Amino acid sequence: MDSTERLLRELSETHGVPGHETEIRAVVRRHLQDSGRFDHDRIGSLVCRTGQAGPRVMIAAHMDEIGFMVKLITEEGCLRFLPLGGWWDQVLLGQRVVIKTHQGDLPGVIGAKPPHVLPQEERKKVIELKDMYIDVGFTSKAQAEEAGVRPGDPVVPDAHFQVTINNKVYMGKAFDDRVGLALLIDAVKHFSSASHPNILYGVGTVMEEVGLRGAKTSASLVDPDAAIILEADICGDVPGIKPEESNVKLGGGPSLVLLEARMIPNVKFRDLVMDVARLLDIPLQFSAGLGGSTDGGQIHLHGCGVPTIVLGVPTRHIHSHVGIMHRDDYDRTLQLLIALIERLDETVVQGFSQ
Template sequence: MNQFQLELWKRLTEAPGVSGFEAPVRTVMREYISRYTQEIVCDNLGSLFGVMRGDENGPRIMAAGHLDEVGFMVTRISDKGFLSFQTVGGWWGQVLLAQRVQVLTPAGAIDGVISSIPPHVLSDDQRNRPMDVRNMYIDIGVDSRQEAEQLGVRPGQPVVPVCPFTVMANPKRLMAKAWDNRYGCSLAVELAKELHDCPSHPNVVYVGATVQEELAGARGAKTAAAVIEPDLFLALDASPAGDIPGVREEGGKLGGGVLMRLYDPVFILQPGLRDFLIAICEEENIPYQFYVAKGGTDAGPVQYHGQGVPSAVIGIPARYIHSHAAIIDRDDYEAAKRLLFAAVRKLDRAALDAIKPR
């Protein structure tokens, strides 16, 4: 397996980056993208892009993952040192109990666990109903508020899930926290590397990652689009897989190829861009699968920026996203990478004009 990719995936997925607190991931992204271009642009919220200049008369292409992951924020410290918390991004409470976390303080990360009640002391009523997140706490192993504060814990600090990057028994399957959306960050880095190594492309590409996608409104996409003013946008994002027991098989399946998002509540893939991407997949023998989503991505707000920006999601399915551990398939990643590289190479002014509605 490619050592460059393994190191990139490990560093990106293990870096903490809860929405609004993306600095550690941004540092990793800046380090990698700066290897391939010294022209870096940012918005005022923290989104970061490298500029890859091909044909200056060609269209301006924006290709972006998002830096942030779902996590938590400390809201209160009890007299006995237990931490109340707020979820940041979309969580289902039943994936939280007894899971390891880290509280990020200026003095460093503090290990903890989300409280759970042993079955021995649960009442019948408690056993038969889910626990509300508001009744969960983080235990960092202290006995008082003063002890927690001496360690540097304060309300407002981010809390991140813990899961090391793991190559599984089937080496095509990769487990980590935050594949939503360090997948897209990784693909952005690989695109920057590709355009640096083979710099002839018929456009100017802004490649990087936004912030705060997991919060309502996909905020970084709006501010980044205002900075870049793209002619076309390619969101690089992971979506929930539909190939596990108990889930209707309406999402993608691992190993089925790149995920072609057709529709979500804030986005519709325009016919011209859909046909453009499918034609590339057919020509290049890239496996693809269709997806209709219940949640949005950065493609939604960028699509209606200014006078409108043709937008698409180059995605992959991931099992168990918005939990502590998610799984992707390396073949899907490679399919998405091939589509992204080919699309960027073909997106000249004539291709963009053909994509736009007539």
């Protein structure tokens, strides 16, 4: 296991749903403790700055993962819950979760009324989240409360990191966006001891999955001249997805977002990415869609506007308990990211807006 695999494993297995990023923030800070000067906004986003002069370049990855929150405890001791982030109800039933209480973590499983007691016509319907519950094994509300469960407690998917095909395919939770966080950490650590023609701000944002909230506040703190958003991108190489819906493939190289629901990237910055990828012989894939947005949706509107692009690592099954990514995609994305930052001097960055 090399340092990159160890980093991705640790980030994937660390907990941190929207509004509860304390654990993952501590891990990011520990990895960057010798790489720059820290700052933070007032809702929990973490900033690590390195460099002395030049344009202010912000690389951003969100720390939060999709999860849940306890809404109430039933008289039988089961937990009704709310989603934190976008979940597809079909992927929830029977999945293990961790309830993070003030007295410690508790394992649970997502359940619903069993099909044996449902009328035949009801068995064919998709169970909605509102009809599900989390079962820890309690037999009463009092027992759940005694164990430390309270309304508002965060709930995290319970999934472990695994290495599979040729030691290059990784399976685990929260690659959206722990893969972006890993890229951020590796890039900031690289430039803490390498020259670069800019002031680099590595920003771990909070609450992206519930409305790009940390992107707005951290952009106010950094006041960037240019921004690179680091994300997991949706793979289209699985059954049922048409090429026009997504043509991004696992192992096919980093992706460049051409369009998202809340942002069109800066055209000159986008073209620079294409040129650098071609120069370095890095295969570049293209992603476009209106089904979601990234922190770029907020950051590019900061102040008078911020030239912004989004780089993605192809990932299958995002917004579920377990995703799949390829190590070659990660390595090529990091190579491209470092090469881009090396070129972002005053002239280049000013040219984005001219």
